[in-house]
Amino acid sequence: MTALSEDDVIYTDAVIDGMIEDLGFETAVASVWTEKAASAAGLVDTTESGSSRKLSQLREAYLGMAGAVKPVETTTGGSYTIEIERV
Numbered sequence: 001m002t003a004l005s006e007d008d009v010i011y012t013d014a015v016i017d018g019m020i021e022d023l024g025f026e027t028a029v030a031s032v033w034t035e036k037a038a039s040a041a042g043l044v045d046t047t048e049s050g051s052s053r054k055l056s057q058l059r060e061a062y063l064g065m066a067g068a069v070k071p072v073e074t075t076t077g078g079s080y081t082i083e084i085e086r087v
Helices: 013-023 025-039 056-069
Strands: 045-048 051-054
Antiparallel strands (some): 045 051
């Protein structure tokens, strides 16, 4: 789900296993995509000799993947009261 190669030097099996254990599967996958987006943040669009490359779109695609796999956070609503003491 992260499009990593099997021999990735940064995201070894031990690192991925630790991330899954600490964060949960979906959040770990989203974290990898977010980190990949950060590494692509400096890429720019270029046009030379009639050809162009739009490398800036890579970051947005990575962030899109992170958003697609990140679990939806749910919160439980509620209310509470604080006891007031008159002096």
